[in-house]
Amino acid sequence: MAENPLQSHEDAQREFALTLSGFSATDKPEYEDYSRCVHCGLCSNNCPTYRLWGREADSPRGRIRQMALVDQGRLEIGETFVTHIDRCLNCRNCESVCPSGVEYGKILELTRAQIEQKYKRPFPSRVLRDFVYRRLLPHPRRIAGAARLLRFYQRSGLASFARATGILRLMGLQDREQLMPKIDSDFFFTELGKTFPARGQQRARVAFFAGCVAQVTFSELNRATIRVLQANGCEVVVPPQQLCCGALAAHAGVRDVARNLARANCQAFNVDEFDAIITNASGCGSTLKEYTHLFEANGADRESAGKFSAKVRDISEFLADLGLVAPLRPLPMRVTYQDSCHLVHGQKIREAPRKLIRAIPSVELVEMALSDLCCGSAGVYNVTEPKAALDLLTDKMANAKRTNAQAILTANPGCILQLRAGAAIHNTGQEVLHVVELLDRALAKF
Ligand code: SF4
Ligand code: SF4
Known part of the structure; x- marks a missing residue:
């Protein structure tokens, strides 16, 4: 030829x-x-x-x-x-x-x-990146330790003191502090290794991917996700050896760390035992579904990454496919939905969360303009580029406010943090929830 x-x-x-x-x-x-x-x-x-x-x-x-x-x-x-x-x-x-x-x-x-x-970044940036991507995120105990320190800062009065005295403004940390997550009282790490039985007839057996920072800032969201799965006939296993998904490291170009985390997670989940691996964080889900991108073609790592990724499902995608069977009580409220970038653009899932929202009796879903334009959260973007993140948030909150919705729903913990900060900064009075939290609220008690 x-x-x-x-x-x-x-x-x-x-x-x-x-x-x-x-x-x-x-x-x-x-x-x-x-x-x-x-x-x-x-x-x-x-x-x-x-x-x-x-x-x-x-x-x-x-x-x-x-x-x-x-x-x-x-x-x-x-x-x-x-x-x-x-x-x-x-x-x-x-x-x-x-x-x-x-x-x-x-x-x-x-x-x-x-x-x-x-590229040799300035020294402070190198030190910070090394700390976050290599020394903190891959280590659950260190995440828990750092979270305890942060919780002490937030609850001891130190945070109010720092704000009142203007120290944060002097140090250029005022914008970042506004976007800082609130640390949970009760970390999700205590649930690792547990199995939660299905309610009623078992329809699926799933593994739950709990996240890293989410285990100290979104423990209640994780528990709500498990309750909704249980109520819809799923046995939920939380594999104990799981680690951070590696998304933040991969996005930052720290691929050796992302690869090691991917290998560890492929080992931690016995994929053949489960119908699906469920995540409620679209940022994590997008990376978990693309683990093969981290490895050379035809290698053993690539093969196990492929098997793992094939089982990963976002919670909304999984529930919309499985079909809701748990009785839901009416929640008379008007809501709007912000598409999380890594769900709608990364995983191409647009309809599933809307389908679940519409399934709740008396909930009125009103679309906001530009719902699939980023809110400015974007992993650690709101920390590394706070001015741009806050400018994007201003536009987002204006669009959300125009809907007159009582609540903004979304599909990723990072977006929730950003939108909650937006609701507070712009005084919109809107509640910000994950779709699964609204489902959990609508569950008839069992
Ligand atoms: S300019 Fe943008 S839309 Fe056009 S081909 Fe390039 S990436 Fe795609
Ligand atoms: S910020 Fe612009 S270039 Fe970057 S991923 Fe989003 S749309 Fe693409």
Whole structure:
């Protein structure tokens, strides 16, 4: 067969780019990842950072162009490039509208891996990243220890003192403090290793993925998720050895840590024993479903990651498919729904949460404008880019308020934190809940 000159050109370019970088193919975008972008710009208006600043360099098309230039050795991995890549929310809204099927989330993570390996960030940033991604998130005991310290700060009066004296403003921490999660009284770690029986006839046996920070900030959401599953005929097992899903590390380009966490979770869940692995955090779910992206093709890790990912289901996706059988009492209230980016754009799940909301008698669902535009939470974005996160939140809260809904529902703990902060800052008086929390509230007592 005659050689395809275009194909060999692409292969040569890819080989050249890989040689330049010195990385393994797993940690580097491939030439065709960029070349799928035809620069049509259809994604720009759906990009929150482009809408905020109107700059091409902060649009999906602009970022992809910069990535390709870096790949070709025509742009250095310097401060300007890193800034534009850091400012991306990884919301993947651009992916949803792209007619060429550009897998933006995948190439962004690989680009961030290149930055992690090749770019020397300022010393404080390096120390903080090392602490968060390598020394804190993979270690449940350290998360619990840090949470206890934070809880002491929040409840001892220190937080009020810091706010009243202006110390936080002086240290430039005022915005970040507003977005800080409230630490639970009772951590979810105590539930690890337990099995919760199905109520009534058993319809499924599932494993519950509990998250990392969620175990100290969203323990009640996790318990509500288990109650709703039980009420709908599911036996729920909480595997004791599970760790952080690795999403935050993968998004930040710290792929060795993400890989180790993925391996640990694949071992912790005996996937053959379960009908599904359930998560109530769409950010985690998106990464758990894409564990194969972390590993070389054809390796043993990739195979076990594939088996694991095939069982992962978001709670709304799972319940909508299974069908609700638990009796639900009427909840006369008007609600609106904020699509979590990693559910709607990462996992392409738009209808399932709405279907569950509509299943609750007397609940009126009112759509808000731009419900699938990021609220500014985006993992740790509200900590690393607090000004942009708060600007996005301002627009989000204005749209939510216009619905006159009493509650804003969503599908991810990070979004809940951000929207709760928004409701407080903008004084909208709206309650913010996970969809599963509303279902739990509607459950007739059993
Ligand atoms: S919509 Fe897709 S093809 Fe068009 S510019 Fe955006 S990423 Fe590129
Ligand atoms: S992931 Fe979100 S913020 Fe980043 S380029 Fe795409 S739409 Fe814009």
